[in-house]
Structure formats: structure tokens, C-alpha cells
Amino acid sequence: MTTQLPLPPHFNPAKVGEVWRVPYQQRAIEAEAWTKQQNIQPAALDKTRVCLLLIDVQNTFCIPDFELFVGGQTGTGAVDDNQRLCEFIYRNLGVITKIVPTLDTHTVMQIFHxxxxxxxxxxxxxxxxxxxxxxxxxxxxxxxxxxxxxxxxxxxxxxxxxxxxxxxxxxxxxxxxxxxVWPYHSMLGGIGHALVSSVEEAIFFHSIARQSQTQFELKGENPLTENYSILRPEVLIGFDDKPIAQKNTSLIKQLLEYDAVIIGGQAKSHCVAWTIDDLLTEIQQVDSTLTNKIYLLEDCTSPVVVPGVVDYTEQANTIFASFAKAGMQIIKSTEQLTIDN
Structure with a gap:
């Protein structure tokens, strides 16, 4: 991977745990100036195509006091993860070809409400x-x-x-x-459904700087099934053997075609783990050696922990270890990736 870039002046790590409006036009002007200053090429010229898949980096999971804040064992997990994630996007701006954020998306009348x-x-x-x-x-x-x-x-x-x-x-x-039965969360049209402001800003900055359209992937709208993984809902077939939902075959195909797929987001024990597990299943049906092009940002994801009630840290670590054993690469956001462009 090429040399990491500096952080742009607008990034404020102290605001990652807050909700605020991204000044789009101002950031767009700054992003275009940044590309000239740092000699950043359009994503269309990438010889090595790198996808950053971000799982449910939404206010509902990532902002303290929101419905399903993922605090991890430290109590500030998702906020710390997203600070590192923003820095990762900015420092690797010239290498990430496309960013694909998933959005957990719910309405009131669903089976888990x-x-x-x-x-x-x-x-x-x-x-x-x-x-x-x-x-x-x-x-x-x-x-x-x-x-x-x-x-x-x-x-x-x-x-x-x-x-x-x-x-x-x-x-x-x-x-x-x-x-x-989950609390009402990620409600379509609500503030909890939105991406974390600092992450949204970084993604927008990337989209302008690399001239690469962000690809938003929605999941969880089906009233009759949960949808932890972006790649498939929990149950596909109804009581009468007729489909009630389907796999996200277009995204699966797309991910398998990238030279590298980097994954982070929330929560490590639930939506992140099950997305990676589904991707592993799809890879093993095609070519098991493709696992070595999957990179897991272990410091940009946290497990569900409710102090005194439940702690999924051990389960999350165990399943990540199994992903590594299958050939996926567990990395930190600060590492220099060995992906050449």
C-alpha cells in the first residue's frame, strides 16, 4: 500500500461521539483541494481495487445514550472504534477504491420489536x-x-x-x-438510522476526493425476519416453503471480485461476525484461497457488553480467531497494509 496520508485539518476526534450536521459544500471544496495537495488519483485509475465494508456505523449503535450503544468492555467501544476508523479512511484515502456502508433499517411492525x-x-x-x-x-x-x-x-x-x-x-x-426482542432502533427516517456524523464526513470526503460513489446497502426492512448479516437474513423460507426473503447476491458477487475487502463496524459479536461468517461461506463455495484478501479491522469493532447482564467478548474473539484460521487477515487500523496499487 502507498504511504499513508496525513489527517486533513477539518477532522476533530473529540466530536466522534456526537451528532452534528456535515457541512457538505465546504468539505467538497476542501476535498478537491486536498487531492491536488496530496496528489490523490481518481478511484477509477486504481490497479488494485480495495473495498471498505462498514457494518452499521450508525448513531443507534455508536453514540452513547442511543438505543443499542456498543460500549464493549471499556464502555466507550464504538466511539473509540470510530475515531480509529475515521483516521484509517483519511490516512488510506488514496488506496480505498469504494466504501460500502451498511445501514440497519427498521420500521415499527417487525418480528423483533x-x-x-x-x-x-x-x-x-x-x-x-x-x-x-x-x-x-x-x-x-x-x-x-x-x-x-x-x-x-x-x-x-x-x-x-x-x-x-x-x-x-x-x-x-x-x-x-x-x-x-430488541428495543426500537435504527428506525427509518430517524436520527438513530443515520451514519455517525464524523464517519459520514470521512466517507463523503472520500467520495469527493476519489470521485467514487459511496454504495449504501440497506438491511433489516423485512417484517418477518431479523437481518444481522448484510449478506442474508436469518431465515429465507416461510412455513409454506415459499421465500420470505433472499440473499444479497449482487453484493456477494461484488465483494468476491475486489482485490481486497476491509471490514469494520458494529457489533463484533453480532452483525460484523455474521456478515463475515456469511462471506466466508460464500468464499468456500467458490475458492477458499480468496479468504486471504479479506482484512478485518479488529480495532474498529467492539462486542456487545451489557455490564452485569451479558458479555459477548469471548464469543466474538473466538469467532474472529476462526476467521483467521480460515485465512482472513486480522489487522489494526494503524498498520501499513501490504496491498500494492
Missing amino acids: PIFWVNANGEHPTPAATNITPADIEQGIWQVNPAVANSVTNGDYELLKKQAFNYVKQLSQDGKYPLT
């Missing part, structure tokens, strides 16, 4: 503290809220019940986490 479920008293489950199993549904502890059918299945409550039970059953059969 409190409103979707009720108990015998008509009460909704407590988010983040409730898992729902097939046994819970069979025993009547939780049932699908009949009022939701109007929005999700055109009023067909029986269909909605069958789809929901099938979904919960498939999750337990696949050995993944049971259905978790």
Missing part, C-alpha cells in the same frame, strides 16, 4: 430482556399481537401466526440466538 408480541394480559415483552422460543408460543406465554396483522399480512392473522412460529422454530433449529 415489542409491539409484535403480547401476553395473556395484552402486555408487550420487555425489550433486550426477552427471548422468545417455540415453547413460549406453544404454552401461550407470548403470542403474535393480532393488531399487527393489518400492517404485515393484510389482516390475515392466521398466516401471520404461522409465519412467526415457523421463524422462531427455524432459529432454534439453526442453533443461533433465539428470537431476541
Whole structure:
């Protein structure tokens, strides 16, 4: 990789944990001047094509006091990760061909939100503290809220019940986490859905400087399945063996064609891990040696930790170790990458 660039004067690491408006026009003018000053070429001229895949670097996960802030074991995990991530983007501006940010994207009436479920008293489950199993549904502890059918299945409550039970059953059969009732988060149109301001600024700066369109990838809109990984939802087939969702085949194909794919974002134990795991599955079906072109930014991602409740650090580290064993390269954002352009 070419020599790392200096940080541009506008970058303020102290603001990474805050929400603010990016001054686009001002940054665009500065980015064009920066390309001349630092002799940065347009991305179209890259001989080695490098993709930076950023998983869910959104306010909802990355700003303290937002719904699902990923604090990691330090309590400031995502903020520290994003400071390093911004610096990584700026220092490697001349080498990153395209940035692909994923956006967790939700509306109210979804299977993992409190409103979707009720108990015998008509009460909704407590988010983040409730898992729902097939046994819970069979025993009547939780049932699908009949009022939701109007929005999700055109009023067909029986269909909605069958789809929901099938979904919960498939999750337990696949050995993944049971259905978790999450707080309302990453709400489409809301401030939590937006990219972290400092990261958005860095991505915008890159787009202007390299004349490379940022490629936003949405996930999680389907009301009948969770979507931790950007590459596929948790469940693809409904109770009647008909598809309820599909894999992101175009992005999978695109990632496999890059010379290098660098991955960071939140959370290491959930959406990042499962995206990488799905990518590994796809690679192994094509050519297992392709794993050596996947770089994991281990200091730009943190696991889910709720002090005194749950700590996924060990699981996250274990799965990252398995990725390394499969041939992926675990790196730090400060390292000089050995990718030649």
C-alpha cells in the first residue's frame, strides 16, 4: 500500500461521539483541494481495487445514550472504534477504491420489536430482556399481537401466526440466538438510522476526493425476519416453503471480485461476525484461497457488553480467531497494509 496520508485539518476526534450536521459544500471544496495537495488519483485509475465494508456505523449503535450503544468492555467501544476508523479512511484515502456502508433499517411492525408480541394480559415483552422460543408460543406465554396483522399480512392473522412460529422454530433449529426482542432502533427516517456524523464526513470526503460513489446497502426492512448479516437474513423460507426473503447476491458477487475487502463496524459479536461468517461461506463455495484478501479491522469493532447482564467478548474473539484460521487477515487500523496499487 502507498504511504499513508496525513489527517486533513477539518477532522476533530473529540466530536466522534456526537451528532452534528456535515457541512457538505465546504468539505467538497476542501476535498478537491486536498487531492491536488496530496496528489490523490481518481478511484477509477486504481490497479488494485480495495473495498471498505462498514457494518452499521450508525448513531443507534455508536453514540452513547442511543438505543443499542456498543460500549464493549471499556464502555466507550464504538466511539473509540470510530475515531480509529475515521483516521484509517483519511490516512488510506488514496488506496480505498469504494466504501460500502451498511445501514440497519427498521420500521415499527417487525418480528423483533415489542409491539409484535403480547401476553395473556395484552402486555408487550420487555425489550433486550426477552427471548422468545417455540415453547413460549406453544404454552401461550407470548403470542403474535393480532393488531399487527393489518400492517404485515393484510389482516390475515392466521398466516401471520404461522409465519412467526415457523421463524422462531427455524432459529432454534439453526442453533443461533433465539428470537431476541430488541428495543426500537435504527428506525427509518430517524436520527438513530443515520451514519455517525464524523464517519459520514470521512466517507463523503472520500467520495469527493476519489470521485467514487459511496454504495449504501440497506438491511433489516423485512417484517418477518431479523437481518444481522448484510449478506442474508436469518431465515429465507416461510412455513409454506415459499421465500420470505433472499440473499444479497449482487453484493456477494461484488465483494468476491475486489482485490481486497476491509471490514469494520458494529457489533463484533453480532452483525460484523455474521456478515463475515456469511462471506466466508460464500468464499468456500467458490475458492477458499480468496479468504486471504479479506482484512478485518479488529480495532474498529467492539462486542456487545451489557455490564452485569451479558458479555459477548469471548464469543466474538473466538469467532474472529476462526476467521483467521480460515485465512482472513486480522489487522489494526494503524498498520501499513501490504496491498500494492
